[in-house]
Amino acid sequence: MKEGQEDYDTMNARDDFLTQRINYKNFWAKGNLCLVPMTWFFEPNYEKSHHERWRIGMADQSPFAVAGLWREWDEKDGTKSFSFTQITVNADEHPLMKRFHRPGKEKRSLVIVPPAEYDDWLSCKDPERARAFLQLYPPELMYAEPAPKQETTLQGELF
Numbered sequence: 001m002k003e004g005q006e007d008y009d010t011m012n013a014r015d016d017f018l019t020q021r022i023n024y025k026n027f028w029a030k031g032n033l034c035l036v037p038m039t040w041f042f043e044p045n046y047e048k049s050h051h052e053r054w055r056i057g058m059a060d061q062s063p064f065a066v067a068g069l070w071r072e073w074d075e076k077d078g079t080k081s082f083s084f085t086q087i088t089v090n091a092d093e094h095p096l097m098k099r100f101h102r103p104g105k106e107k108r109s110l111v112i113v114p115p116a117e118y119d120d121w122l123s124c125k126d127p128e129r130a131r132a133f134l135q136l137y138p139p140e141l142m143y144a145e146p147a148p149k150q151e152t153t154l155q156g157e158l159f
Contacts, residue, residue, distance in 0.1 A: 012086050012088045013068075015087055015089045019127070029127055032071060037064075041056055046103050053149060056096070056100075061143075066111060089136060090109075092107045095139045096142050099144075111135065
């Protein structure tokens with residue numbers, strides 16, 4: 001990063017802030033679109049008295065990709081560094097994704113890009129056209145289940 005430049009990296013970018021926030025607007029306008037591959041993502045579920053970690057993925061267990069924005073910058077040593085953020089949309093009415101996050105708070109979901117649309121998403125340079133991709137994924141093609149963190153030990157020590 002440039003000297004004096006604040007760190008504006010975030011893990012998720014709300015779709016309604018893509019044209020407003022300094023950490024997204026220039027990259028959205030330039031069409032710096034990317035795909036973030038994954039097999040699962042994790043969200044907190046509060047349907048019980050305490051939050052429970054759940055994993056969400058495809059019903060057929062296949063890998064998928066999430067819509068994202070990327071950026072690059074020059075480091076002091078002359079090398080380039082890169083980062084990305086995942087794009088989210090409102091999920092208050094989505095049958096599956098509305099189950100996650102704190103009660104009373106807005107529900108958000110990552111934007112899953114269908115494989116048939118990967119090339120179109122990646123090659124899109126028109127921000128208004130790109131906005132059409134920012135849709136909720138069909139719940140019948142998704143799967144979710146509790147996924148508590150596994151305790152890991154190394155040489156008998158718990159961490």
